[in-house]
Amino acid sequence: MTVNVLYAGNQKLWPIYEIELAKALDEQRINANISCDMPPEDVDYLVYAPNGPVQDFTPFTRAKAVLGLWAGVEKVVGNPTLTQPYTRMVDDGLAEGMTEWVTGHVLRHHLGMDRYIHRTQPIWHQPAPPLARDRRVAVLGLGALGSAAAKALRALNFNVCGWSRSPKDIPGIDCHSGDASLRKVLSRAEIVVLLLPKTPETENLLNAERLSWLPKGAVIINPGRGPLIDDQALLAALDSGQVGHATLDVFRIEPLPDDDPYWAHPKVTVTPHIAADTRPASAARVVAENIRRSEASEPLLHVVDQAAGY
Numbered sequence: 001m002t003v004n005v006l007y008a009g010n011q012k013l014w015p016i017y018e019i020e021l022a023k024a025l026d027e028q029r030i031n032a033n034i035s036c037d038m039p040p041e042d043v044d045y046l047v048y049a050p051n052g053p054v055q056d057f058t059p060f061t062r063a064k065a066v067l068g069l070w071a072g073v074e075k076v077v078g079n080p081t082l083t084q085p086y087t088r089m090v091d092d093g094l095a096e097g098m099t100e101w102v103t104g105h106v107l108r109h110h111l112g113m114d115r116y117i118h119r120t121q122p123i124w125h126q127p128a129p130p131l132a133r134d135r136r137v138a139v140l141g142l143g144a145l146g147s148a149a150a151k152a153l154r155a156l157n158f159n160v161c162g163w164s165r166s167p168k169d170i171p172g173i174d175c176h177s178g179d180a181s182l183r184k185v186l187s188r189a190e191i192v193v194l195l196l197p198k199t200p201e202t203e204n205l206l207n208a209e210r211l212s213w214l215p216k217g218a219v220i221i222n223p224g225r226g227p228l229i230d231d232q233a234l235l236a237a238l239d240s241g242q243v244g245h246a247t248l249d250v251f252r253i254e255p256l257p258d259d260d261p262y263w264a265h266p267k268v269t270v271t272p273h274i275a276a277d278t279r280p281a282s283a284a285r286v287v288a289e290n291i292r293r294s295e296a297s298e299p300l301l302h303v304v305d306q307a308a309g310y
Contacts, residue, residue, distance in 0.1 A: 138189035141196035223275030
């Protein structure tokens with residue numbers, strides 16, 4: 001039996017995904033017709049990204065699942081035409097990329113590297129930074145990416161605690177959950193890493209009040225979602241010295257507008273949404289595994305709870 005797979009992601013990437021999907025499906029011994037253009041009524045599976053051509057899922061009457069290429073889901077879960085199961089992308093390439101970016105910037109701030117890299121006058125006789133075991137790092141969000149980052153930081157001997165909306169248990173990580181524990185986590189965090197999904201409950205999670213709970217001079221690192229932060233509150237906290245620096249990879253509007261105050265702020269580092277990107281080869285293997293599972297009547301991996309928003 002042949003399954004029909006529609007690539008409905010970024011059309012510029014179709015030539016790469018055409019090769020990688022064919023390879024991955026062949027490895028799973030799945031006979032598949034893969035195309036970026038086929039009648040909706042013939043499609044069995046959509047390989048989807050929100051920046052692709054499909055916005056209305058209604059015509060895909062026989063589709064068994066929509067297989068997302070993005071880790072984030074906020075741009076699709078509210079789509080009322082999405083009635084098929086939706087899976088988000090969780091793969092080793094995403095986790096490794098995010099972990100490398102997070103650990104790199106945590107180490108950068110922990111070691112105070114900016115004062116040497118961007119120095120404008122000679123400096124000497126600077127105090128050594130504390131050891132990692134004495135640096136308190138909080139990771140907010142303990143899903144696949146947050147857990148990977150937290151474990152990597154713990155392996156470097158950082159004093160890591162984690163926070164999530166629902167309880168998690170990660171060996172070596174001091175895990176907390178629920179609104180009542182957030183103040184406790186933030187009040188001890190010298191470096192905060194944001195890796196939560198964007199939901200109505202997490203939007204503006206770091207507002208003026210919660211930023212005030214941080215130790216004075218704490219660092220914010222956000223590779224998760226731009227709306228997790230109240231931008232005006234963060235700018236005010238940076239200006240007052242309550243927050244010492246913010247390294248931001250994600251924003252409410254992307255690309256970040258040229259006149260956005262983050263660009264010019266001396267205590268802000270902007271990176272262009274590069275913390276974690278979907279690698280076609282590894283993503284194609286995740287897609288192929290889910291198609292294999294579906295065809296074998298096995299549970300899909302990484303199914304999104306559309307009501308919960310993640």
